[in-house]
Amino acid sequence: MPSATDAHRPVVLDRREGPFGEVVLRERGSDFEIIANGCFLMDTSDGRSERLLIDAALAALPADRPEPSVLIGGLGVGFSLVRAAEEPRWGRIAVVEREQAIVDWHLDGPLGRISGAALADPRTEVLRTDLVDHLRTTTERYDALCLDIDNGPDWTVTEGNGSLYSAAGVEACRTRLTPGGVLAVWSAQPSAEFESTLRNAGFRAVTTEEVAVARGVPDVVHLALRGE
Template sequence: MPATPAPDLMPTRSADTAVVLDRREGPFGEVVLRERGEHFEIIANGCFLMDTSDGRSERLLIDAALAALPAGRSGPSVLIGGLGVGFSLVRAAEERRWGRIVVVEREQAIVDWHLAGPLDRISGPALADPRTGILHTDLVAHLRTATERYDALCLDIDNGPDWTVTEDNGSLYSPAGLAHCHDRLTPGGVLAVWSAQPSPAFEQALRNAGFSGVRTEEVAVARGVPDVVHLALRAV
């Protein structure tokens, strides 16, 4: 999921080449959906964002948040920041212990690809789950202006606190952004943040923002540093 230059687009379809299924220009730049063999890829402003080849870390984002919640909490609500290829949403919908599942996605193109496009084959059942709802809005703005609280915030909108996809995403990891996350959580609620690499500085920022139980879970990758999920709790 790290942002790397996208390989050249190719017109032929094979496991080694990519076929553009849709290309949109939105308020945050260009987004492209490609198919490479049996997998889908999302490209944002010419950089590889995510694909459907693995998904372990996206599932960990949901599983670790649920495991970190206080025992005995009935039907906890979860806000998933970023629809992406749908792996986090699908994982949440597979777990019957979750109550309300809210997905915030700012790119209309990505919403369309799931509701009436090729990514429906991944997320269709999860989107049809009566617990699930989609909010087409910017996550940072939603956290700043919303009044509803959630038992878990599972955020995966770019490559992590040290490597943002767009400059304005950086405000999510600022002291003000973390304060908004803290405010949107119920007492004992958990914040889970996906990152393409560990960030000790972000762990300290979470502590400075008043979170407790700050820790990092890793998912090994074939090459390079591991994907991680940063976890932090709002005090009960």
């Protein structure tokens, strides 16, 4: 008979080598976990902070802005996308995800039970590309950027992601926003340096919202508005 310890031991469901390293989908009890290059990225045990990422961005936009567009980076376990699809006020919902494995786990794998309805929503589009590259090359502008591709500005999954939180990366985010648009960035811990970078780039109303977690410091969402 399996012991209680066995029930909580992670089981690898899929392991892939991609252009940015190894990504792994694990099952632990009733939850799923995504591991990137040996670094725990996220799981399905809670999701409050991922939902706050979307809710806080929408709340920061003017209530009279019709059908605002949102860019979510990346797909993860799907909580942010699901939250956006649950809100009828959003118009276009674009999701950037560079890891084909993660997209597959949602479209044809076990994560589909979380995101299936949201992915089928006609407002949803999955962009299979790197977020940093997309921000620098697209001409599309969004009312909200909701970014959750790392454990935060000070703890990136890959070295190349660090440029997103630099002065140049923040400026790329500002350029991709409509006037009055909102940038929301998830982080496992607050980053005073990132807040300073946002202010120096000309963002206004820079704030940090906390979400309590079971252990350790709270998760946070960094929020900033582009000036008119």
